[in-house]
Amino acid sequence: MRYRNTQQLIADLEKSGQLIRIHEEVDPHLQVAEIQRRAFRAKAPAIMFTNVKGTKFPMVCNIFGTMERTRWIFRDTLRALEGIFKLKVDPFDFFKHPWRYAGVPRAGYSTMPKKVKTGPVLDNTTTVSQLPQLHSWPMDGGGYVTLPQVYTESPDKPGFMHSNIGMYRVQLTGAPFEKDKEIGLHYQIHRGIGYHHAEALRRNEPLKVNVFVGGPPAMTMAAIMPLPEGIAELIFAGALGGFRMPMITRKGQLPLLAEADFCISGTVYPNEQKPEGPFGDHLGYYSLAHDFPLMRVDNVYHRNDAVWPFTTVGRPPQEDTVFGEFIHDLTAELVPTVFNGVHEVHAVDPAGVHPLLLAIGSERYVPYAEERQPQELITCGLSLLGNTQTSLSKYAILAAKEDNQALTTHNYKEFFTHMLERTDFARDFHFITRTTIDTLDYTGISLNQGSKLIWTACGPIKRTLGSSIPSNFSLPDNFSDAKMFMPGVVVVKGPKHTAARDEHDNAMFRLAEHLKNVGKLDSLPLVVVADDADFTAANWDNFLWVTFTRSDPATDMYGAGAFTHCKHWGCAGPVIIDARLKSFHAPALEEDPDVTRAVDSMAAKGGCLHNII
Known part of the structure; x- marks a missing residue:
């Protein structure tokens, strides 16, 4: 029809x-x-x-x-x-x-x-x-x-x-x-x-x-x-x-x-x-x-x-999620023709689509090197951030197909495990600052302006990810509630954010310095700071939504043993992402309680929407 x-x-x-x-x-x-x-x-x-x-x-x-x-x-x-x-x-x-x-x-x-x-x-x-x-x-x-x-x-x-x-x-x-x-x-x-x-x-x-x-x-x-x-x-x-x-x-x-x-x-x-x-x-x-x-x-x-x-939109998934899946299925085979060297892209719906782009690319520039390092992947990342709707992405995270032919961007745990095992935190983060970002994203320094990150990884495994919080792990004052989210990733509760827009938060520097002094945290390479650690660590949807919709890469990423050399930022690790709601962020969506009760009544037995919603 x-x-x-x-x-x-x-x-x-x-x-x-x-x-x-x-x-x-x-x-x-x-x-x-x-x-x-x-x-x-x-x-x-x-x-x-x-x-x-x-x-x-x-x-x-x-x-x-x-x-x-x-x-x-x-x-x-x-x-x-x-x-x-x-x-x-x-x-x-x-x-x-x-x-x-x-x-x-x-x-x-x-x-x-x-x-x-x-x-x-x-x-x-x-x-x-x-x-x-x-x-x-x-x-x-x-x-x-x-x-x-x-x-x-x-x-x-x-x-x-x-x-x-x-x-x-x-x-x-x-x-x-x-x-x-x-x-x-x-x-x-x-x-x-x-x-x-x-x-x-x-x-x-x-x-x-x-x-x-x-x-x-x-x-x-x-x-x-x-x-x-x-x-x-x-x-x-x-x-x-x-x-x-x-x-x-x-x-x-x-x-x-x-x-x-x-x-x-x-x-x-x-x-x-x-x-x-x-x-x-x-x-x-x-x-x-x-x-x-x-x-x-x-x-x-x-x-x-x-x-x-x-329709209505809101925190994913919503009906527009289906639109995205339909378009992805229709155009998936076009990806290599539009982005040379890129095999798969996934604009992550639970993270709000544009904040997070996962991709699998090639790393073929120096195939004879004793240890490959990201080079073609960086070119792929720049291409993704320079063309079509992928250019609105904020975090572009790219893995090399040569390291795992079966890797897919749709298995979040497998993909992030792959990245955290292989990333060289002193080398593999590439920031683009004071650039154009999605109009709807309020994490940046102003409307339409913020930063982007190309995060690449390739080569052999560099670390073993821990599946539990190490015994020596501790937190400074005002940080608490450490929750293990997945191997190598812990979520902690931080103090309420009070810093101004376009400024780092000294509390995050204190946390980074504390973790540096704790030492021996190689098995725990990523720490996410949130307002509610239990909520953020409860499932992948919550983790992706909080982590990537509430952070700007250049402003909100910190690291133990951080340094800047010739304009390049890196750290020894762990890497810290400040995913708290900021003092200048737009409010999160909440439904009206009176309307919710009225719709509950319509969905109850005898209501016109019973057994429908």
């Missing part, structure tokens, strides 16, 4: 038992978001809410709630698309120049958008305030679109082939915005819309923007797909959807997705920004209010039977 709109998809999901309808009134302010998160955790069917407070439009969630359902949605086209990605030629060239590959059946034909004069999306008009006002978390600054397809075209080269579709956050309401006339457009760095906006600013022209909601599910997936610059997501959507995307073209207007449920059409004028946020984000913390482009609303369109698809 090639789903051309939300209505076809809902009907087929319902027919196959993969969607249920809830007719009891629900509130888009926090309540439906908590239901969606529980539905995802329970691997529940998609849920359609037909009676939503404050709006006439139904809402639907959890459509992509499981990998099995996501692959089922694209079952008729997935094999052909996977074939394209396995082309012996450059598979990305297929999406740049699909007409060159007429021999690839149907998928090639489907890539080219179809120009139409009208479509269902133009059936009706409404206003922003009449749309569902989804608030996912208590501190959210207003109602948000959480599955938008934000469409723009290059001002320098208008047309489909130089268009961009991205899932950029859209704030519909909130104190800064004039009702029904303005919305907030939050796009992060390294996004295609940014290039279009830069062209418009250079030309001193406004940028036209269309925000589609709903429509073909292939468009939603295309908006998330991390395609290289120069490849239009609209082309990929056609290949994934299995049909030519119908786009309404009107003279002097930006094209509209004919089968979308909604379209908010607007204009971003030069040098107009307003505060957008806060918003409970996918790292598990709020992104706070910052100035982002202001979009002036020109029209809001919707089809007769419009349904509002939504």
